[in-house]
Amino acid sequence: xxxxxxxxxxxxxxxxxxxxxxxxxxxxxxxxxxxxxxxxxxxxxxxxxxxxxxxxxxxxxxxxxxxxxxxxxxxxxxxxxxxxxxxxxxxxxxxxxxxxxxxxxxxxxxxxxxxxxxxxxxxxxxxxxxxxxxxxxxxxxxxxxxxxxxxxxx
Amino acid sequence: xxxxxxxxxxxxxxxxxxxxxxxxxxxxxxxxxxxxxxxxxxxxxxxxxxxxxxxxxxxxxxxxxxxxxxxxxxxxxxxxxxxxxxxxxxxxxxxxxxxxxxxxxxxxxxxxxxxxxxxxxxxxxxxxxxxxxxxxxxxxxxxxxxxxxxxxx
Numbered sequence: 001x002x003x004x005x006x007x008x009x010x011x012x013x014x015x016x017x018x019x020x021x022x023x024x025x026x027x028x029x030x031x032x033x034x035x036x037x038x039x040x041x042x043x044x045x046x047x048x049x050x051x052x053x054x055x056x057x058x059x060x061x062x063x064x065x066x067x068x069x070x071x072x073x074x075x076x077x078x079x080x081x082x083x084x085x086x087x088x089x090x091x092x093x094x095x096x097x098x099x100x101x102x103x104x105x106x107x108x109x110x111x112x113x114x115x116x117x118x119x120x121x122x123x124x125x126x127x128x129x130x131x132x133x134x135x136x137x138x139x140x141x142x143x144x145x146x147x148x149x150x151x152x153x154x
Numbered sequence: 155x156x157x158x159x160x161x162x163x164x165x166x167x168x169x170x171x172x173x174x175x176x177x178x179x180x181x182x183x184x185x186x187x188x189x190x191x192x193x194x195x196x197x198x199x200x201x202x203x204x205x206x207x208x209x210x211x212x213x214x215x216x217x218x219x220x221x222x223x224x225x226x227x228x229x230x231x232x233x234x235x236x237x238x239x240x241x242x243x244x245x246x247x248x249x250x251x252x253x254x255x256x257x258x259x260x261x262x263x264x265x266x267x268x269x270x271x272x273x274x275x276x277x278x279x280x281x282x283x284x285x286x287x288x289x290x291x292x293x294x295x296x297x298x299x300x301x302x303x304x305x306x307x
Contacts, residue, residue: 038259038279077263079235086233086240088263088275105192107261107277109231109242121231121242123261125192127280130292138292140197 002083005112010078010085013110013117018073022061029053030116039126044133047126056120067133068093068102085110091124095133104129158236159266165232167271168241172227174219176211183207184270193280198287201280221287222247222256239264245278249287256286 009028016024035056039047046064050056064071071093079086088107095102104125111119131138163182170178189210193201200218204210218224226246233240239262246257258279265273285292 038282040281043281077238077240079233079238079240081233081235084231084233086231086242086261086263088240088261088277105275105277107240107242107263109233109240109261111231123242123259123277123279125277125280126282127194127197127284128192130281138194140288140290140292 003114004082005080005085005115007080009112009115010080010110014073014075014078014085014087017060018075020060020071022057025060026053026057028115028117029056030113030118033117033120035059035120037122037124039124039129043130044126047124068095070094073106083112085112095135098135100132100135102129102132104132156236157267159234159239159269161232161234163266163269164234164239168229168232174214174224174227176214179214180207180211182270183210184267184272187270187272187274189213189271189274189276191276191278193278194284197284198280220250222249237266239266249289252289254286254289256283258283258286 013025013028016022016028031053032051033053033056034049034051036049037047041048044067046059046067050059068091071091073087073089073091075087075089077086077088086107086109089105090103091106092101092103094100105128106125107123109121110117127138167182170182185207187207187210188203188205190203191201195201198221200213200221204213224245224247227243229241229243231242241262241264243260243262244257245260246255248254249256261277263275263277264271281292
């Protein structure tokens with residue numbers, strides 16, 4: 001039977017993740033953790049899937065920092081059910097090179113075993129994230145964004 | 155005592171919602187519901203915030219199917235805690251215009267009241283969804299490569 005994760009463990013994991021405190025985060029990662037961030041890998045290379053604690057820590061500590069400085073997670077909803085947790089909120093960061101603050105919505109699903117994270121799946125509002133990280137609006141010829149006036153109202 | 159939604163209600167809602175049959179979904183929708191789908195409204199016109207039961211049922215009956223027709227909605231993870239639920243699913247559909255297959259992940263973060271959904275936020279992998287709905291890459295490979303030069307890790 002799957003053992004439930006304690007709320008205190010989830011909270012400690014998220015406190016470390018939200019603050020980008022990777023020394024505090026490391027003990028919560030299983031050696032064989034799978035870490036997935038949805039999104040276009042060729043535009044946002046930190047997206048995709050990583051396996052193993054070392055690669056995940058490198059991703060969090062170094063790879064993402066190339067794009068997103070001073071990032072922090074601002075949770076608005078934290079749910080715990082058995083050995084799973086879900087967090088919905090915003091990721092807030094900055095890009096010094098373009099003097100811009102970045103903020104996009106994120107929803108994370110985390111599975112724990114023996115009080116360690118074995119699976120992390122993060123869904124982000126990737127269109128919004130790409131526009132903000134690139135610092136430009138995405139346009140498509142012939143679409144409303146191309147300025148043809150055919151805006152779609154809801 | 156505070157209200158908690160049961161897993162049985164969540165499962166029943168989910169099965170109804172997966173059918174995309176508004177009549178089956180209706181009993182689970184609160185009159186005062188607020189339903190938000192993240193994403194660029196000018197590419198995915200069903201995105202945005204919608205309020206009220208009739209608007210949500212119209213969204214399911216007409217507005218989403220005008221862009222894509224969902225034929226599969228498979229939950230991968232369901233987290234239930236008190237009156238709130240988070241679900242991660244794989245949505246598969248066909249583009250209404252030409253039947254082209256579309257598949258992307260969606261997270262639903264919901265709040266229930268009296269066994270009905272009163273609040274929902276749907277977070278989709280919006281870049282992926284837009285590319286599939288438009289049927290084209292949003293950035294040319296050359297531009298992607300150029301961007302990669304300053305963002306590569």
